[in-house]
Amino acid sequence: MRLRVRFVKLGKVRWTSHRDVARMWERAFRRVRLPVAYTGGFSPRPKVSFGLALPTGCESLAEYLDVELASDLDGPVEALVPRLSAALPTGVDATAVGALEAGAGSLQELVTSCTWTVELPGAGLGDAGRLVREVLDAGALVVTRERKGRPVTDDLRPAVVSLTVAGTTPAGAVLEAELETQPRGVRPGELLAALEPSIELGLVRRTHQWIERDGARWEPLPPQATDAPHAEARAS
Amino acid sequence: MVAVSEPFTLARQRPESRRPSTTLLRKLMTSLWPRIEPLLAQVQKPARYIGCEDGAQVPAHAPGKVAWLLVYPDAYEVGLPNQGLQILYEILNERGDALAERSYAPWVDMERLMRHRGIPLFSVDAHRPASDFDVLGFGISAELVYTNVLNCIDLAGVPVRAAERGPEHPLVVAGGHCAFNPEPLADFVDAFVIGDGEEVVGDMTEVIRGWKASGRTAGSREAVLRELAQVTGVYVPSLYDVEYDGPFLRAVVPRYADVPEVVEKRTIADLADWPYPKRQLVPLTEVVHDRLNVEIFRGCTRGCRFCQAGMITRPVRERPADQVRTMVTDGLRRTGYDEVSLTSLSSADFSGIDGVVAGIINEPANCGQVSLSLPSLRVDAFTVGIATEIQKVRRTGLTFAPEAGTWRLRQVINKLIREEDLYGAVESAYSQGWRRVKLYFMTGLPTETDEDTLGIARLARRCVEIGRRHTRGASVTASVGGFVPKPHTPFQWFGQNGVPELLRKVNLLRDDLRRERAVQLRWHDPKATLAEGIASRGDRRIGAVIEEVWRRGGTFQEWTEHFDLSLWEDAMASRGLSVEWYVTRHRRDDEVLPWDHVRAGLHRDFLWQDWQDALREHGIPDCRWTPCYDCGVCTGYGIEHVVASPTPPAGGSQGTGQDLSRGDAVPVTLLPVGGRA
Numbered sequence: 001m002r003l004r005v006r007f008v009k010l011g012k013v014r015w016t017s018h019r020d021v022a023r024m025w026e027r028a029f030r031r032v033r034l035p036v037a038y039t040g041g042f043s044p045r046p047k048v049s050f051g052l053a054l055p056t057g058c059e060s061l062a063e064y065l066d067v068e069l070a071s072d073l074d075g076p077v078e079a080l081v082p083r084l085s086a087a088l089p090t091g092v093d094a095t096a097v098g099a100l101e102a103g104a105g106s107l108q109e110l111v112t113s114c115t116w117t118v119e120l121p122g123a124g125l126g127d128a129g130r131l132v133r134e135v136l137d138a139g140a141l142v143v144t145r146e147r148k149g150r151p152v153t154d155d156l157r158p159a160v161v162s163l164t165v166a167g168t169t170p171a172g173a174v175l176e177a178e179l180e181t182q183p184r185g186v187r188p189g190e191l192l193a194a195l196e197p198s199i200e201l202g203l204v205r206r207t208h209q210w211i212e213r214d215g216a217r218w219e220p221l222p223p224q225a226t227d228a229p230h231a232e233a234r235a236s
Numbered sequence: 237m238v239a240v241s242e243p244f245t246l247a248r249q250r251p252e253s254r255r256p257s258t259t260l261l262r263k264l265m266t267s268l269w270p271r272i273e274p275l276l277a278q279v280q281k282p283a284r285y286i287g288c289e290d291g292a293q294v295p296a297h298a299p300g301k302v303a304w305l306l307v308y309p310d311a312y313e314v315g316l317p318n319q320g321l322q323i324l325y326e327i328l329n330e331r332g333d334a335l336a337e338r339s340y341a342p343w344v345d346m347e348r349l350m351r352h353r354g355i356p357l358f359s360v361d362a363h364r365p366a367s368d369f370d371v372l373g374f375g376i377s378a379e380l381v382y383t384n385v386l387n388c389i390d391l392a393g394v395p396v397r398a399a400e401r402g403p404e405h406p407l408v409v410a411g412g413h414c415a416f417n418p419e420p421l422a423d424f425v426d427a428f429v430i431g432d433g434e435e436v437v438g439d440m441t442e443v444i445r446g447w448k449a450s451g452r453t454a455g456s457r458e459a460v461l462r463e464l465a466q467v468t469g470v471y472v473p474s475l476y477d478v479e480y481d482g483p484f485l486r487a488v489v490p491r492y493a494d495v496p497e498v499v500e501k502r503t504i505a506d507l508a509d510w511p512y513p514k515r516q517l518v519p520l521t522e523v524v525h526d527r528l529n530v531e532i533f534r535g536c537t538r539g540c541r542f543c544q545a546g547m548i549t550r551p552v553r554e555r556p557a558d559q560v561r562t563m564v565t566d567g568l569r570r571t572g573y574d575e576v577s578l579t580s581l582s583s584a585d586f587s588g589i590d591g592v593v594a595g596i597i598n599e600p601a602n603c604g605q606v607s608l609s610l611p612s613l614r615v616d617a618f619t620v621g622i623a624t625e626i627q628k629v630r631r632t633g634l635t636f637a638p639e640a641g642t643w644r645l646r647q648v649i650n651k652l653i654r655e656e657d658l659y660g661a662v663e664s665a666y667s668q669g670w671r672r673v674k675l676y677f678m679t680g681l682p683t684e685t686d687e688d689t690l691g692i693a694r695l696a697r698r699c700v701e702i703g704r705r706h707t708r709g710a711s712v713t714a715s716v717g718g719f720v721p722k723p724h725t726p727f728q729w730f731g732q733n734g735v736p737e738l739l740r741k742v743n744l745l746r747d748d749l750r751r752e753r754a755v756q757l758r759w760h761d762p763k764a765t766l767a768e769g770i771a772s773r774g775d776r777r778i779g780a781v782i783e784e785v786w787r788r789g790g791t792f793q794e795w796t797e798h799f800d801l802s803l804w805e806d807a808m809a810s811r812g813l814s815v816e817w818y819v820t821r822h823r824r825d826d827e828v829l830p831w832d833h834v835r836a837g838l839h840r841d842f843l844w845q846d847w848q849d850a851l852r853e854h855g856i857p858d859c860r861w862t863p864c865y866d867c868g869v870c871t872g873y874g875i876e877h878v879v880a881s882p883t884p885p886a887g888g889s890q891g892t893g894q895d896l897s898r899g900d901a902v903p904v905t906l907l908p909v910g911g912r913a
């Protein structure tokens with residue numbers, strides 16, 4: 001039996017890394033005595049797989065993981081949501097749990113784009129609007145990064161599904177961006193830095209992960225009672 | 237006397253950022269978090285600074301509560317697991333008249349930003365500035381962190397020299413094993429805690445509470461320190477004058493009649509009364525020893541002559557086996573860890589260790605996924621039984637510490653492990669599926685010859701041969717560290733090997749093992765060994781050296797990438813101090829040692845006799861299981877060993893050549909079987 005869990009990462013805990021979050025979950029599963037399946041061999045590891053890594057320092061309303069169980073659960077899977085949250089550090093909370101059908105693909109393969117909000121400290125709505133137009137008007141946004149010791153160039157512009165000014169907070173204007181994750185996950189920070197290398201970002205938060213196929217679009221877990229209010233109806 | 241401190245012209249940072257406005261911060265009593273958080277995107281491992289561990293407390297500050305900021309002067313990932321700090325954190329927070337928060341040395345990138353923005357040292361629990369606290373309490377377990385202690389004091393907005401502090405500054409307190417030679421830090425620390433901290437922090441809190449209630453008036457600092465000096469186990473260095481006779485010490489004498497001439501260590505009589513930590517901190521980010529740790533006994537009487545911990549923590553006090561089981565089961569359930577370490581100075585010596593190990597591994601409540609590590613395993617107590625149990629879930633690394641390459645030299649250092657013991661243990665390990673075994677050795681030991689040094693290579697090769705009977709890929713990692721003589725040990729009189737001699741010995745081994753692919757040789761940098769030697773047996777004059785190394789940027793000296801011996805050599809030279817005199821010189825019998833006025837209970841006569849026995853290659857047995865040889869601790873303090881069994885767990889001779897199978901006439905307190913009354 002495989003379960004998919006949606007969770008949030010908010011507040012101080014956003015400064016922990018993707019690996020740190022994986023360890024938090026392993027401890028939480030043991031604390032609630034979830035019968036997690038383990039790999040064999042010299043050093044057995046729990047069979048847990050995470051989706052796209054969230055950069056250290058970002059918040060998220062839409063993180064996911066898949067966990068394989070060695071035996072079926074007694075009782076409804078939804079009951080796990082509060083138990084897991086209680087076993088997790090402050091700021092990391094489960095918001096939904098669902099059972100996966102056999103043969104369901106992995107999060108890494110399935111997710112095609114993510115929606116982010118990005119705070120621009122000190123920026124007015126006008127500044128934010130100009131930035132958005134510059135990105136959308138750019139024919140290409142080429143970045144060079146090091147990969148396995150070699151420089152690799154990428155054009156980030158095709159990964160921008162949408163970019164808008166979402167509003168403003170006391171800290172400054174907020175952008176909303178939907179960025180593709182295939183062939184690689186583009187992060188909002190690197191997108192904006194490609195345009196303005198010295199740009200200073202405030203709080204960056206992932207709000208959704210999307211699976212899009214054949215014109216239909218949905219989230220890795222369907223909305224349900226325990227879910228966060230942001231989840232949208234399955235588009236199929 | 238003490239060298240006059242220079243004006244702060246060599247300040248490492250701009251003066252205006254060095255002293256944050258403490259009065260303003262005190263008034264606001266606000267968390268520094270809004271100023272800290274914007275820095276985190278610019279530093280490595282930002283999770284070092286967020287706190288939020290499971291088990292962390294955010295205590296309420298109040299005028300009637302003494303606020304302790306417990307500081308581990310090293311990086312978060314090294315300091316967080318420190319059990320001493322966690323124990324005191326809980327004990328203080330349980331008191332109605334005290335509270336404790338924690339802090340760790342900010343890494344160099346964070347320090348730079350903090351100094352630039354005028355952010356002082358802060359607690360990770362509530363992100364309060366250090367100036368919100370009445371006491372800065374340092375836990376010091378290694379000499380090379382001394383410069384970090386100064387850096388943390390400075391970052392706290394407190395003058396590094398105790399003499400320059402006023403009533404507005406917190407008291408600077410330090411404990412831990414290094415406090416047994418407090419002199420190198422005497423100019424910077426207001427009061428040292430010698431020995432176990434569990435009880436003494438309460439006594440100190442009561443004294444400091446009075447100081448706080450009195451409003452910390454002018455001159456009150458001297459008075460509260462004088463009062464603290466009356467507490468057993470507390471040493472206030474400013475109340476003692478040091479008299480010199482050329483380079484030698486003549487005496488360290490109290491300046492007042494009510495200040496003790498000799499400071500005796502504190503010892504808790506029974507570990508069962510202190511089942512701490514009850515809520516071990518579970519960090520959110522990776523740290524060293526990231527697992528549940530349960531202390532199964534304190535103290536060790538194996539009598540290894542190089543081992544300071546074994547000398548200063550006597551007598552042996554075992555935790556009752558039932559309490560160990562409860563602490564393990566509750567701790568695993570609460571933390572979600574899948575690994576537990578049973579900690580002590582020699583874990584296999586715990587009475588009934590086989591049963592405890594099997595109980596933990598096979599306990600259904602532990603979910604069958606718990607791996608166990610036993611640090612400081614003695615080879616003469618490592619049996620196939622233990623090997624079988626601990627490899628059931630996951631084979632953790634297996635390390636044995638023969639310490640020296642020949643039986644002759646092991647008799648000198650009193651690590652009475654016979655070669656057969658080592659081979660038996662290694663055979664057990666390989667036969668149970670391990671493919672790599674780590675061996676720890678020291679070089680530069682008293683009387684060591686090249687034959688002894690090369691004995692390390694011979695033992696490592698032999699272990700590989702044994703391993704190959706069980707697995708083709710058998711290998712051995714041999715780690716070699718340079719020996720640093722420590723205070724309160726029989727080797728405190730021995731002149732440490734210098735850098736060239738240690739390098740020569742390491743090279744002997746490298747040449748000998750060059751073609752041995754199954755033996756991986758690792759060695760500790762002899763230069764770091766030398767710097768450790770300067771601080772280890774230093775006197776009060778070394779304080780100026782530590783201060784200069786710090787002022788020139790020498791922090792994190794136990795980290796290879798930051799260690800710089802030239803800073804230490806230059807500082808010694810500039811103070812007219814000789815490295816040879818402090819490090820490589822043999823001390824004489826009649827010499828006053830810098831720590832003679834601090835007592836761990838061991839008679840100086842006993843230590844000297846043991847040093848002479850060492851030179852004659854005589855070993856002495858473990859007094860837990862054989863008659864008392866009166867080292868001075870139990871008799872002097874009126875305490876006894878607390879052990880559950882009068883015979884060694886693995887039976888046999890334990891390398892002593894004596895029949896230890898019968899335990900009568902052994903001066904131990906026997907715990908009732910199956911628990912305590």
